[in-house]
Every structure is written in C-alpha cells, then in structure tokens.
Amino acid sequence: MTTVLIDYDSGNLHSAEKAFQRMALETGAGKVVVTADPDAVARADRIVLPGDGAFPACRRGLQAIDGLEEAITEAVEARAVPFLGICVGMQMLTTWGREYEDVRGFGWIPGEVTRITPTDPALKVPHMGWNDLVIDAVHPVLDGLQTGDHAYFVHSYAMRVTEAAHLLAHAEYGGPVTAIVGTRNVVGTQFHPEKSQRAGLRLIANFLGWRP
Amino acid sequence: MLKTRIIPCLDVADGRVVKGVNFVDLVDAGDPVEQAQAYDAAGADELCFLDIHATHENRGTMYDLATRTAEQCFMPLTIGGGVRTVDDVRNLLLAGADKVSFNSAAVADPDVVARAADRFGSQCIVVAIDAKTVSPGKWEIFTHGGRKPTGIDAVEFAKTVVARGAGEILLTSMDRDGTKQGFNIPLTRAIADAVPVPVIASGGVGTLDHLVEGVTEGHASAVLAASIFHFGTYSIAEAKAHMAAAGIPVRLDR
Numbered sequence: 001m002t003t004v005l006i007d008y009d010s011g012n013l014h015s016a017e018k019a020f021q022r023m024a025l026e027t028g029a030g031k032v033v034v035t036a037d038p039d040a041v042a043r044a045d046r047i048v049l050p051g052d053g054a055f056p057a058c059r060r061g062l063q064a065i066d067g068l069e070e071a072i073t074e075a076v077e078a079r080a081v082p083f084l085g086i087c088v089g090m091q092m093l094t095t096w097g098r099e100y101e102d103v104r105g106f107g108w109i110p111g112e113v114t115r116i117t118p119t120d121p122a123l124k125v126p127h128m129g130w131n132d133l134v135i136d137a138v139h140p141v142l143d144g145l146q147t148g149d150h151a152y153f154v155h156s157y158a159m160r161v162t163e164a165a166h167l168l169a170h171a172e173y174g175g176p177v178t179a180i181v182g183t184r185n186v187v188g189t190q191f192h193p194e195k196s197q198r199a200g201l202r203l204i205a206n207f208l209g210w211r212p
Numbered sequence: 213m214l215k216t217r218i219i220p221c222l223d224v225a226d227g228r229v230v231k232g233v234n235f236v237d238l239v240d241a242g243d244p245v246e247q248a249q250a251y252d253a254a255g256a257d258e259l260c261f262l263d264i265h266a267t268h269e270n271r272g273t274m275y276d277l278a279t280r281t282a283e284q285c286f287m288p289l290t291i292g293g294g295v296r297t298v299d300d301v302r303n304l305l306l307a308g309a310d311k312v313s314f315n316s317a318a319v320a321d322p323d324v325v326a327r328a329a330d331r332f333g334s335q336c337i338v339v340a341i342d343a344k345t346v347s348p349g350k351w352e353i354f355t356h357g358g359r360k361p362t363g364i365d366a367v368e369f370a371k372t373v374v375a376r377g378a379g380e381i382l383l384t385s386m387d388r389d390g391t392k393q394g395f396n397i398p399l400t401r402a403i404a405d406a407v408p409v410p411v412i413a414s415g416g417v418g419t420l421d422h423l424v425e426g427v428t429e430g431h432a433s434a435v436l437a438a439s440i441f442h443f444g445t446y447s448i449a450e451a452k453a454h455m456a457a458a459g460i461p462v463r464l465d466r
Binding site: 014015018019052053054057123124125126127128129130131132149150152153154155156171172173192194195196197198199200201 | 213214215216217252257279282283286287288289306307308310331332333334335336379380408409410433434463465
C-alpha cells in the first residue's frame with residue numbers, strides 16, 4: 001500500500017513525511033512517498049495534501065503541475081481514495097477561498113475560507129499555538145481523540161462549512177474555528193497533525209488505517 | 213481556548229548548544245537534537261534554535277540540525293540567526309523548520325520580510341527584535357548580538373515589520389537578557405499592545421513568576437527562556453504548573 005504526500009513546492013514537507021513514515025511503520029500501513037508526479041497520485045492508495053501559505057498561491061502551485069489536479073480529482077471522485085488535507089490543503093477542499101482574491105477550491109465540502117475575526121479584539125491573528133479540540137461528530141479518523149485534546153494551529157483564515165454535518169471538530173478562538181472536516185472519503189485538518197504530538201500522531205495512524 | 217506557549221530556546225554555535233549571558237561568555241552544553249528530544253518529551257510547546265555564530269560557511273550545520281530535529285520531534289520548530297534572504301528561509305523550511313526568524317536583515321531591509329511572507333505565508337515568518345532601553349518608555353533596536361545601535365524605535369519597527377507580513381515577533385530585551393531579573397515588562401507590553409500578531413517575550417527570565425508577569429503584565433502570547441530550563445533550574449512541567457496556578461491557560465496533556 002502506498003500513501004502519497006503531494007509536494008507542490010508549498011513549504012515544509014519534511015516533518016509531515018517523517019510523521020507519516022513513523023506511523024505507517026507502527027501500523028503496518030506500507031510506504032509513504034513524497035511526490036508531485038501525477039502518475040504516482042493516480043496509483044496511490046491514500047493521498048495527503050499539505051499546504052502552507054496563502055490559498056491562491058497554493059491553488060496555483062497545484063495547477064502549475066501538469067495533470068496533478070486531474071489526477072487528484074480522479075482518485076478522490078472516481079476511485080474514492082482516502083484523502084487528507086492539512087492546513088491550506090484542508091482549506092482547498094471547500095468551494096471558495098477568499099484570501100486576497102476569490103479562488104475556487106475542489107468543492108468537495110461546500111463552504112468558504114475567510115479571515116478569522118475573533119469577537120474579542122485582544123485575540124491575535126494569526127491563531128497560532130495549541131488549542132483544545134471540541135469533537136463534534138463520530139468519525140473513524142478521530143478514534144481515540146476526545147474533546148480537550150490539544151492540536152497545533154497556525155492560520156489567519158478558516159473554513160466555514162455550509163453543511164453542519166461536514167464539521168467533525170472545532171476549536172474556540174473568539175468564536176468557533178473549524179478544526180476538522182470530512183465527507184465520504186475526504187477529511188481535512190486545519191491544524192498540523194505532524195506538529196501536534198500525541199493527538200496528531202494518533203490522527204495520522206487513524207487515517208492510514210481508514211477504509212471509508 | 214488558545215494556550216500560552218512556553219518555548220525553550222537553544223542557542224547554537226557550530227552545531228552545539230551554548231547559552232550566552234548578555235551574549236558573551238558562552239558555555240558549551242550539549243547536543244541540540246538530544247536537547248530538543250528532551251524538551252519534546254517534557255511538554256515544551258515549541259522549540260527555538262538560534263544560530264548565534266551564523267556564517268555562510270556553517271549554514272549546512274543548521275540545515276542538518278533542522279532535519280535531524282524534525283525527524284525526532286513532532287512539534288513546531290523555529291530557527292533564527294543569520295537569516296538574510298528569501299532563499300535562506302526556503303532552505304531552512306525545506307530542512308525542517310516550521311518558522312524562520314529574521315533579525316538584522318529585517319532591520320537593514322524590512323522588505324525582505326514582505327518578500328518572504330508573500331512567498332511562504334506570514335505564519336512562518338518571525339521577526340526577532342533586540343531592543344534596549346534608551347530612556348524611560350523609549351526603546352531602540354540593536355543588531356549584531358546587541359552590539360550595534362541603529363537609532364530605530366522598537367515599537368515603530370515592530371509595526372513596520374508586521375505591516376510587511378511578519379506573523380510573529382520574538383522580542384528580546386537586551387537590558388535583561390542573561391540577567392535573571394525578569395522580562396522588560398514596559399517594553400513587552402508596548403509592543404504586544406501595538407501589533408495584532410503574537411509576541412514572544414524573551415530575555416531575563418530567572419524565576420517562574422517572571423514567566424507569569426510576561427503574560428499578565430507584558431501581554432505576551434508566549435514566553436521564551438533558555439537558562440532556567442537548560443540548566444535544570446526549573447522543568448517545563450514546573451513552569452506550566454506555576455502558570456496554570458496563576459490562572460494562565462497552558463497545555464497540560466493527559
């Protein structure tokens with residue numbers, strides 16, 4: 001079995017690679033490969049899409065690689081391959097990104113990505129650091145996680161889902177901030193599981209064993 | 213609720229951990245990766261490596277350190293010291309850093325912050341400000357390890373680099389660094405209240421009450437310390453318990 005981490009020149013994949021490799025080894029989940037090759041994505045058994053920086057830049061980074069977006073779409077929609085988006089990789093699951101300009105996402109989870117506006121003006125943006133999760137739904141990828149577990153966030157924009165059923169967990173930061181979303185064979189985390197120590201590694205292990 | 217971060221800082225020179233007292237009199241004390249693993253296990257919220265002798269020739273040492281740390285520690289890592297260009301940022305991010313900190317280079321050319329933030333996002337661009345009190349309520353930026361005055365007002369400079377895209381400010385009081393007298397609270401508060409992004413207070417921690425003051429009085433989002441943790445005066449757990457008892461939200465994992 002092969003898990004592909006998509007590398008499209010968006011920030012640091014090193015720690016994600018090491019975290020997935022470690023949990024794949026511990027759970028017997030096969031190989032973890034970092035690649036931008038659409039053929040490798042087309043053959044993947046699992047896909048992880050990281051993403052750091054701005055939504056438009058990440059979107060363009062994906063589109064700049066010939067055939068990559070088509071390979072991802074085909075794998076997720078036609079083959080129902082388990083897919084995990086992280087940070088901006090999660091944000092791109094939705095319909096619209098509204099960071100600097102309006103840019104379309106994959107549209108698998110209806111909603112939009114807008115700037116965080118905490119009700120308390122003393123709260124800083126970016127939302128940076130450890131926040132505790134509030135679990136909103138039962139999901140195999142959240143197995144063993146519970147409300148109060150900490151995850152590492154660093155973002156200024158957040159997803160608002162149109163359908164409440166797609167919200168699996170949130171955090172509180174002057175109002176609810178979407179933390180984990182999911183639908184069918186697709187899940188996404190706003191926080192960085194590869195930086196979130198125990199809870200993050202558990203979520204990665206769960207994803208590697210997930211059979212949607 | 214977002215937790216206040218406790219960040220141990222490792223000063224690194226030529227691949228080894230050292231800790232400066234007022235940025236001189238270095239004491240060699242260990243392997244950075246081993247230290248990082250120990251802090252990871254102890255519940256530190258992030259780690260910071262500062263390359264205090266950064267030169268073009270020894271850059272590779274820091275990349276290697278970032279890579280080896282990222283293989284072992286699944287927690288956020290900030291690297292600073294000698295970061296001058298957008299390419300330096302890229303190389304450190306690729307090596308395994310999560311955030312990269314500009315210092316003197318941002319003073320010489322604040323636009324480098326904008327170029328790096330545009331390319332990689334504000335979330336990974338930190339600007340380290342070293343400030344010294346020049347008169348009551350007035351602080352000036354010093355560069356080159358605190359040796360070189362610039363005439364630039366620290367509060368104004370913080371606003372400038374945040375407007376350019378810095379996602380976080382690492383604020384060190386050069387008056388207090390290494391003294392164990394506590395953070396420079398008026399400076400910390402002036403900058404934390406002036407910018408919309410998180411401020412990490414640094415320089416001068418000697419007791420656990422100092423950590424509390426940095427947050428409650430200095431309005432910092434995170435506190436950074438080196439000696440008190442490095443030499444085992446206090447553990448991360450003791451620091452967190454003390455802050456929690458003072459009513460500050462900290463991450464205490466089950």
